[in-house]
């Protein structure tokens with residue numbers, strides 16, 4: 298279980314195939330995010346995100362974007378396919394220039410496994426998580 302390791306690459310894309318990407322390891326974290334915005338943006342109980350540095354993502358095609366204000370006041374931009382609506386990644390005013398890839402957009406999502414659950418304060422009662430994973434009320438503290 299865990300994220301992408303150094304030297305590992307993974308391909309992904311949207312549902313219709315108009316947008317494709319290559320992702321280079323290592324990933325910084327893999328989390329299940331239960332925040333309200335992820336619920337609304339995906340129509341599900343949570344989204345699974347892979348944190349990487351911006352430079353580790355190579356996009357083919359230009360995603361549509363939607364920007365709003367995040368939990369900590371900074372802007373958050375969601376990148377998705379304008380044709381099929383498939384979510385690809387999220388960027389924003391985040392420390393360290395990192396972005397969050399939507400794990401379900403990988404061609405092989407089993408390449409990774411969640412390492413933590415974040416924003417449990419917003420989690421819906423019917424969502425279920427591996428009890429072995431560390432859980433955080435909001436963002437996972439990092440150093």
Ligand SMILES: [Zn+2]
Nearest residue numbers: 311313378381
């Ligand atoms: Zn698409």
Ligand SMILES: [Zn+2]
Nearest residue numbers: 330331332335
């Ligand atoms: Zn979220």
